[in-house]
Structures are given as C-alpha cells and as structure tokens.
Amino acid sequence: MAEVTIQHVEKTFPATKDNEPFTVFDDIDLTIQDGEFVSLLGPSGCGKSTLLNIVAGLEPATEGHVSAGGKTVSGPGADRGVVFQEAALMPWLNVRENVEFALKKQYSKTEARSRAEDYLKLVHLSRFMKAYPHELSGGMKQRVSIARALSMDPEVLLMDEPFGALDEQTRMMLHKEVQYIWETTGKTVLFVTHNIRESILLSDRIVLMGTRPGGIRGEFNVDLPRPRDPSSEAFTALEKQIMEMLEKEIEKVMREEMGDDFRSKKAGFLYRSNRDMGDHI
Numbered sequence: 001m002a003e004v005t006i007q008h009v010e011k012t013f014p015a016t017k018d019n020e021p022f023t024v025f026d027d028i029d030l031t032i033q034d035g036e037f038v039s040l041l042g043p044s045g046c047g048k049s050t051l052l053n054i055v056a057g058l059e060p061a062t063e064g065h066v067s068a069g070g071k072t073v074s075g076p077g078a079d080r081g082v083v084f085q086e087a088a089l090m091p092w093l094n095v096r097e098n099v100e101f102a103l104k105k106q107y108s109k110t111e112a113r114s115r116a117e118d119y120l121k122l123v124h125l126s127r128f129m130k131a132y133p134h135e136l137s138g139g140m141k142q143r144v145s146i147a148r149a150l151s152m153d154p155e156v157l158l159m160d161e162p163f164g165a166l167d168e169q170t171r172m173m174l175h176k177e178v179q180y181i182w183e184t185t186g187k188t189v190l191f192v193t194h195n196i197r198e199s200i201l202l203s204d205r206i207v208l209m210g211t212r213p214g215g216i217r218g219e220f221n222v223d224l225p226r227p228r229d230p231s232s233e234a235f236t237a238l239e240k241q242i243m244e245m246l247e248k249e250i251e252k253v254m255r256e257e258m259g260d261d262f263r264s265k266k267a268g269f270l271y272r273s274n275r276d277m278g279d280h281i
C-alpha cells in the first residue's frame, strides 16, 4: 500500500540575517490513498512546493509526521520518485545513460539497461535513447525525467509543476502520457500545478491551498469519466467553482501586496485571461 499521510505538518523557515522566521503553514492534514492522483492548487507562495518537498524528504517538517507506504519520511528515498519543472538531465550522458545512472547503483549493468529501455518505451522515447539532452525538446526532456523517476519503481510519484515551462501543445500531449502512465502503473501521485484545467484533466482529487495563513482551503473530488473533455458542461462547471474559490485566495494576496490600489476585477481578469492561476502574482 502506497498511501501518503501528512499529519499536523508545520513548516517554519528559520530567521536569517535579513528576515524574520516565516511559517508557511502550521497544520496540514492530508491523506493520499494508494493509487490516488491528487493535485495541489493554490496561489503562488502558499507552500505547494514546500509540502511536496517535505513528502519527498528534501525539506524537513518543523512539526508533524509524514509517511509513505507506512514508512516515516525522514529523507529522500527510492520509494518516492520526484519530477521537477526543469528536467535537470546530465548533458554529457545520452537519454538512456541518464536513466541508467541511478539504476546502476541498485541493479546489474544488464538489468539497469533493460529497465531504462522499458521505461523509455513507456514514455515513447525508444527512438531517442542515444540522443543527448541538447538534441531534445522541452517536452522530451520532461519525458526522460518521468522515465528516470519511474524506473526506480517508486511507490509514489511526486511532480512539481512538471509541465509549467512547456508550451500548450506539448503540455496537452504530456497530459495524455501522464494519464496513460498513471493508469498503467497505478502509482500514487501528488502533483503540484498552477493550472486548474490541468488539475481537473488528471486528478481524482484537487486540494486547494491558501496563504496567510497557509493551509488547505478546500477539496474537490473529480468524478468525471476519463479521458476528460474540457468542453463538457460538468468540466467547465467544476472549473468555474474552483476558480471562484481560488480567486478569493489570490485577491487576498494581492490586496495585502498592493494595499488600496487593488481592484478585485483586475485579479479576475488576469486569472481568466491565461486560464492559469497567478503565475504573475
């Protein structure tokens, strides 16, 4: 069972020479069921990446307890694969070698190669195994990064805005691939995104976070049949519902940052115009 449990988690960054201590959130409770696909949405700075990093074991929680597959998280582990916005491939290694790199620590040379090839097939990169990172598009690099994370056969896949830097067409293609991978492998997924539509397309459940104080503001179960049709009435109704709740959070941030100059209509306009959530905020 690869359930993820987050119990009473607080994260406070300590004081620095220039800054006071900063509490991002102080009591997050969230359980992600085995095989569930959960997205975290929320205004910029609410702590989505911080929470994902805590589950990844890359950041310690200040208080509280996190477990994955029944084991307490106390650092990074092969049971949790992470995919970031930037693929961070090693430029001197080709695609297959990039995937093999970590595998070689755990498997024989032959097995590492065979696993790397299997996962590169899964992300449809068989023809590019010998290509070098500079020869790949952004979307292809992200596919290598997904193959690399999956090749260690983690129980949980943690994805932090994996498609945030990609163009819309590539993003759409990768949505299909992620859905296929999730259906094929049955991994538990925690997915951070700024994009409401992306979260509805992919998730079983969307967790909406807010800031000041940071925390979970609401949850939305996405009961729509897959593959999902963004033009369907049910899809757009859910999109609208989430957007309304999110706008309130974004308005709060903008009001604090801009004081009396703030006009709520502007936040709504900015937000709707790029169907995104506050990249600029």
Ligand SMILES: Nc1ncnc2c1ncn2[C@@H]1O[C@H](COP(=O)(O)OP(=O)(O)OP(=O)(O)O)[C@@H](O)[C@H]1O
Pocket (backbone or CB within 6 Å): 013, 022, 024, 042, 043, 044, 045, 046, 047, 048, 049, 050, 051, 194
């Ligand atoms: N190492 C750090 N030291 C101090 N503060 C930090 C550190 N890392 C993050 N923060 C602060 O914690 C808050 C949450 O950051 P985080 O990156 O988790 O938010 P986010 O919701 O993922 O934002 P975005 O959507 O813009 O990526 C921000 O105010 C950020 O400035």
